[in-house]
Amino acid sequence: MTPAHRAVLIIALGYRPNIGGLETHLDDLTSYLAGQGVEVDVHTLQPITTPFKGPRLERRAHLTIHRYGWVGQGWFYQLARVPVVGFLYSFPAMLMVAMRARRNRAEIVYPQGLAAAAASALVFPRRRRCVALHSDIGFSSPLARRTVRGILTSADAVLCLSERVCSQVGSLGIPPERVHRFRYWVDVKRFQPALRTSPSIAERSPGKFTVLFVGRLIPEKGVRLALDAARTLADGDVEFLFAGTGPEERHIREFHGETPVRYLGAVTQDALPALYSSADVLLVPSPSQEGFGRVILEAMACGTAIIAARRGGIPEVVTPDIGLLVEPDVGEIVDAIRRLRSDPDTVVRMGAAARTRALAEYSDSNAEMILRRLFP
Numbered sequence: 379m380t381p382a383h384r385a386v387l388i389i390a391l392g393y394r395p396n397i398g399g400l401e402t403h404l405d406d407l408t409s410y411l412a413g414q415g416v417e418v419d420v421h422t423l424q425p426i427t428t429p430f431k432g433p434r435l436e437r438r439a440h441l442t443i444h445r446y447g448w449v450g451q452g453w454f455y456q457l458a459r460v461p462v463v464g465f466l467y468s469f470p471a472m473l474m475v476a477m478r479a480r481r482n483r484a485e486i487v488y489p490q491g492l493a494a495a496a497a498s499a500l501v502f503p504r505r506r507r508c509v510a511l512h513s514d515i516g517f518s519s520p521l522a523r524r525t526v527r528g529i530l531t532s533a534d535a536v537l538c539l540s541e542r543v544c545s546q547v548g549s550l551g552i553p554p555e556r557v558h559r560f561r562y563w564v565d566v567k568r569f570q571p572a573l574r575t576s577p578s579i580a581e582r583s584p585g586k587f588t589v590l591f592v593g594r595l596i597p598e599k600g601v602r603l604a605l606d607a608a609r610t611l612a613d614g615d616v617e618f619l620f621a622g623t624g625p626e627e628r629h630i631r632e633f634h635g636e637t638p639v640r641y642l643g644a645v646t647q648d649a650l651p652a653l654y655s656s657a658d659v660l661l662v663p664s665p666s667q668e669g670f671g672r673v674i675l676e677a678m679a680c681g682t683a684i685i686a687a688r689r690g691g692i693p694e695v696v697t698p699d700i701g702l703l704v705e706p707d708v709g710e711i712v713d714a715i716r717r718l719r720s721d722p723d724t725v726v727r728m729g730a731a732a733r734t735r736a737l738a739e740y741s742d743s744n745a746e747m748i749l750r751r752l753f754p
Contacts, residue, residue: 399672461516468493540691590657595624600663654680683728
């Protein structure tokens, strides 16, 4: 297959303007593939977790995006708490999307997640299929594991975001030569340290040790753990900034003004580098098995130290030179914040090491690995 004829069909539950790590990754990936001359056709849902709408059909050079409506906007957060229920909601949606895409002639189908993989296996059984898994498989019952094994066994390649997920896939009996690790990346020229004295950084309060939370405001991200930590530290010189939207927003607003909590609402991608740079640490307190945590990479690229839960693939990223790992427990979170608050030199060293790691391991060279797996 010559470069001029390379084409890929992406089936995904979410894509911009839906907000999330997967969506940002796919935006990066499709831009990269299109820049390499690959014809990219994305078939996805209109946003189901954020209150935005995108055009039903969007075209740009080498990239076409199709968005379809689906029932239950806002349900996904609640349903996904039980993996099987989340799958049962997502699978019919992905089957509808795959059926709508069936006339696409791309020889490579790249479904994102198990539901999209299952739908693609039914609709495109004779095409090369590479499955991307962005989070823990999450199924433990024998029947569910057999179902997942059946979905993944039929794929030509399974790309996993962490070694943890690679291990889970391997435990299902998927041949190791078909299981590959991939990594997210960030634009390290765009996400880079900004001077803390820069006028563009308006969020940081003078004299405060600033703890930043960025992400979807849902229980799985540990919002209430962060708020409880803020309550515990209310009498000190620590300030918490929350950026994002979601159902937990109401709890943040209850705290706003009463404790050292400031709610910033939705923050644009353009504003994020300065926001990360304004913080002393990024806090990622997810009690769930976080797949990877893209915000960690963005903060690293901006030279910000990390405090994160020891869950999912996070320990593969947050090593002692760039941050602290904690159990998703208020006491451990508070102790970690106090430790770094009392040791500013360590915070500076961690931030510098984080920037160095981002340059070495999380630049857009990671996109090349995906391209090689799609077109071996």
